Amino acid sequence: MKIGIIGSGNIGATAARLFARAGHEVAVSNSRGGEGLGTLIAELGGRARATGIEEAARFGEVVLVAVPFGRYETLPAEAFEGKVVIDAGNYYPQRDGNFAQLDGGETTSSELVASHLKGARLVKGFNTIWSEHLKQQGDTGLPLAERRAIFIAGDDEGAKQTAARLVEEIGFAAVDTGPLGEGGRRQQVGTAVYNRELSAGEAARVLSAG
Ligand SMILES: NC(=O)c1ccc[n+]([C@@H]2O[C@H](COP(=O)([O-])OP(=O)(O)OC[C@H]3O[C@@H](n4cnc5c(N)ncnc54)[C@H](OP(=O)(O)O)[C@@H]3O)[C@@H](O)[C@H]2O)c1
Numbered sequence: 001m002k003i004g005i006i007g008s009g010n011i012g013a014t015a016a017r018l019f020a021r022a023g024h025e026v027a028v029s030n031s032r033g034g035e036g037l038g039t040l041i042a043e044l045g046g047r048a049r050a051t052g053i054e055e056a057a058r059f060g061e062v063v064l065v066a067v068p069f070g071r072y073e074t075l076p077a078e079a080f081e082g083k084v085v086i087d088a089g090n091y092y093p094q095r096d097g098n099f100a101q102l103d104g105g106e107t108t109s110s111e112l113v114a115s116h117l118k119g120a121r122l123v124k125g126f127n128t129i130w131s132e133h134l135k136q137q138g139d140t141g142l143p144l145a146e147r148r149a150i151f152i153a154g155d156d157e158g159a160k161q162t163a164a165r166l167v168e169e170i171g172f173a174a175v176d177t178g179p180l181g182e183g184g185r186r187q188q189v190g191t192a193v194y195n196r197e198l199s200a201g202e203a204a205r206v207l208s209a210g
Contacts, residue, residue, distance in 0.1 A: 002060055004059045009066065011134065015088075018135075080117045125167070128191075137171075146200070147172050151176075
């Protein structure tokens with residue numbers, strides 16, 4: 001599968017490595033038109049290329065957005081149309097600045113991203129796992145219930161299935177928290193599953209208790 005990666009920091013570069021190792025083609029971008037990514041691209045061999053943001057979005061059948069949440073409005077929306085977009089972002093006001101609708105609990109960060117990326121099939125995912133754990137904890141040898149959980153939320157069932165397949169290919173288990181709004185709230189910063197080392201089996205119990 002062709003995967004575009006927007007942002008090549010902690011999460012973007014880690015995901016690029018995992019997806020390329022799982023056999024996917026990745027186009028990795030950053031805020032500098034792909035400059036400075038030579039070492040990462042060389043490490044990933046023929047499966048990776050460095051590009052600008054728009055090109056990475058157009059390249060991907062799936063596009064992972066891994067930039068600081070507060071920058072979402074800079075993304076070129078038309079390039080994401082029809083794509084399965086995985087939004088790994090979290091809202092941290094001290095980094096992102098204050099968003100009144102989020103502070104007031106009216107909506108969620110991923111719903112704001114979805115309303116900007118109109119036409120994208122948005123899934124919130126990869127936002128609850130620390131990048132070092134993402135790097136280290138995938139294990140395709142484990143049964144799904146014992147694997148580390150990666151939570152997904154979204155309104156498009158097909159898009160969630162695609163995201164879940166990718167999660168499983170890199171050794172994790174996808175746990176569906178529900179629609180983008182309601183599910184997104186169950187996996188955002190400060191929730192019972194945020195940055196917790198839960199297997200899929202444990203995650204299901206934590207979610208049903210909450
Ligand atoms: N760190 C984690 O463990 C972790 C875990 C789960 C979720 N998240 C969330 O994932 C998102 C990314 O976090 P991170 O830690 O990976 O960030 P990071 O290490 O700071 O990397 C951010 C990347 O985004 C790029 N970028 C910044 N502004 C951009 C823009 N306007 N357009 C395109 N690219 C832009 C940066 O480009 P340059 O390289 O050119 O500066 C950089 O490659 C955040 O919302 C974070 O809360 C982080």
